[in-house]
Amino acid sequence: MAKRYYTIFLLGTAGSGKTVLTRTLLDWFDQKKLDVAVLNLDAGVKRLPYNPDIDVRDIVNIDNLMDKLNLGPNGAMIASMDLIATKIDTIKDEIDYIEPEYLIVDTPGQIELFAYRSSGRLVSSVIAEHSQPTSVFLIDPSLALKPEGFSSVLLLSISVAFQLALPQIIAISKEDIIEKEQMENLEKWIDSPETLITDIHTSSQVSMSQQLGLSIVDILNQFKVTGDLFPISSNTGYNIDTLIALMERNWGQRDDFYE
Amino acid sequence: MAKRYYTIFLLGTAGSGKTVLTRTLLDWFDQKKLDVAVLNLDAGVKRLPYNPDIDVRDIVNIDNLMDKLNLGPNGAMIASMDLIATKIDTIKDEIDYIEPEYLIVDTPGQIELFAYRSSGRLVSSVIAEHSQPTSVFLIDPSLALKPEGFSSVLLLSISVAFQLALPQIIAISKEDIIEKEQMENLEKWIDSPETLITDIHTSSQVSMSQQLGLSIVDILNQFKVTGDLFPISSNTGYNIDTLIALMERNWGQRDDFYE
Numbered sequence: 316m317a318k319r320y321y322t323i324f325l326l327g328t329a330g331s332g333k334t335v336l337t338r339t340l341l342d343w344f345d346q347k348k349l350d351v352a353v354l355n356l357d358a359g360v361k362r363l364p365y366n367p368d369i370d371v372r373d374i375v376n377i378d379n380l381m382d383k384l385n386l387g388p389n390g391a392m393i394a395s396m397d398l399i400a401t402k403i404d405t406i407k408d409e410i411d412y413i414e415p416e417y418l419i420v421d422t423p424g425q426i427e428l429f430a431y432r433s434s435g436r437l438v439s440s441v442i443a444e445h446s447q448p449t450s451v452f453l454i455d456p457s458l459a460l461k462p463e464g465f466s467s468v469l470l471l472s473i474s475v476a477f478q479l480a481l482p483q484i485i486a487i488s489k490e491d492i493i494e495k496e497q498m499e500n501l502e503k504w505i506d507s508p509e510t511l512i513t514d515i516h517t518s519s520q521v522s523m524s525q526q527l528g529l530s531i532v533d534i535l536n537q538f539k540v541t542g543d544l545f546p547i548s549s550n551t552g553y554n555i556d557t558l559i560a561l562m563e564r565n566w567g568q569r570d571d572f573y574e
Numbered sequence: 575m576a577k578r579y580y581t582i583f584l585l586g587t588a589g590s591g592k593t594v595l596t597r598t599l600l601d602w603f604d605q606k607k608l609d610v611a612v613l614n615l616d617a618g619v620k621r622l623p624y625n626p627d628i629d630v631r632d633i634v635n636i637d638n639l640m641d642k643l644n645l646g647p648n649g650a651m652i653a654s655m656d657l658i659a660t661k662i663d664t665i666k667d668e669i670d671y672i673e674p675e676y677l678i679v680d681t682p683g684q685i686e687l688f689a690y691r692s693s694g695r696l697v698s699s700v701i702a703e704h705s706q707p708t709s710v711f712l713i714d715p716s717l718a719l720k721p722e723g724f725s726s727v728l729l730l731s732i733s734v735a736f737q738l739a740l741p742q743i744i745a746i747s748k749e750d751i752i753e754k755e756q757m758e759n760l761e762k763w764i765d766s767p768e769t770l771i772t773d774i775h776t777s778s779q780v781s782m783s784q785q786l787g788l789s790i791v792d793i794l795n796q797f798k799v800t801g802d803l804f805p806i807s808s809n810t811g812y813n814i815d816t817l818i819a820l821m822e823r824n825w826g827q828r829d830d831f832y833e
């Protein structure tokens with residue numbers, strides 16, 4: 316029987332900082348002398364700031380796909396995810412060969428490819444099934460400047476959690492570049508979700524029914540209770556220890572840790 | 575002053591049927607002898623089943639972008655959206671030159687590119703600003719087989735509505751290929767949102783708090799009241815008249831129709 320491992324899926328929209336966080340987490344585990352491996356699932360990425368132990372670019376050559384099938388970049392990205400799904404056993408075998416204790420999964424640039432296609436969901440479920448999984452959804456602060464933007468990305472993260480059926484921690488990335496005023500707004504919205512709705516009503520072009528507002532406040536209040544929504548920085552290391560502690564809590568929720 | 579026009583933004587995940595619906599709507603307007611134009615915003619698409627009046631592929635050559643900037647397909651798609659945003663005045667000039675009464679906007683394959691990047695939001699806001707806009711969010715029925723999948727895509731549609739600040743109608747596409755059992759489930763979930771939550775609790779791996787469940791029921795109940803959630807088929811024309819009627823209702827909500 317293959318040993319179970321702890322998996323961290325890094326999720327978020329393109330540019331939210333998944334790949335940089337992968338590097339930071341890798342360094343963290345290395346410093347603690349823990350046995351960690353990285354799986355890169357982005358077939359379309361050109362450069363990575365780390366050396367992946369398992370890399371789908373060894374399985375799928377996206378330039379060849381475009382040429383052979385006469386596909387545009389969007390079609391090629393979709394075809395590559397579907398092709399990766401057919402090779403999931405190869406990826407699983409590589410993981411079993413390496414036998415890491417911790418596995419960091421850097422997901423494709425566009426979250427849509429991974430979360431909203433059955434091939435992406437198949438890949439995540441096979442990797443998760445043999446491990447103790449958790450996921451981290453990164454919110455790009457540039458999408459959360461306005462109250463409706465913040466609400467929107469929060470709804471997206473919950474939508475993705477439903478698709479992938481993974482425990483989820485939500486982290487606002489790039490804390491080191493968030494302006495003071497924006498940080499105050501984010502803290503206010505997280506601490507007192509009702510203020511988010513008030514701010515949407517005063518600032519926004521979106522006409523939101525009172526009922527929808529209340530539903531969103533309810534959803535935010537639940538994250539407030541669990542403490543699973545906070546800013547981090549991959550560059551300065553801000554709140555990375557908190558992030559790891561929450562991952563450990565999620566891993567501990569299953570007790571069937573060894574098969 | 576340029577004449578105001580009625581705009582229809584077609585939104586949805588890759589493969590949800592935006593481009594096919596564009597073709598169906600175009601035929602509908604043509605048959606009524608109404609003055610309609612189509613804008614294609616997908617720089618990466620290879621083939622279209624209609625002739626766009628305005629086409630971003632005339633502005634952005636994505637193959638050149640990949641070569642010149644040594645970008646992967648994902649990077650090229652992002653760069654192309656950013657480039658389109660810098661050319662938004664050219665696109666606006668073309669619309670003003672054509673002076674259509676109705677403008678159908680076929681958005682990029684991946685909704686993420688359009689809704690969760692500031693360049694995409696800029697493009698939509700400039701086009702919307704000079705028109706009476708509405709949007710149609712297409713739910714791919716293959717993502718809505720299970721109750722948690724349906725909840726997920728619904729949350730995604732609300733998330734996108736917040737980002738784009740456009741009135742939104744939600745349509746489940748490809749009604750002609752939905753199996754009888756799935757259709758019965760969809761009808762049940764739309765008519766009685768509480769059943770969706772019961773079904774999630776019995777079928778799913780997702781552990782959803784009762785409170786989150788109630789919030790989702792609240793959100794669904796609001797769509798039920800407005801009637802903005804129903805199946806359509808671009809192939810058979812099923813419910814296309816209903817869709818048009820709801821667009822007209824959204825357009826009528828502003829009375830500043832001519833500048």
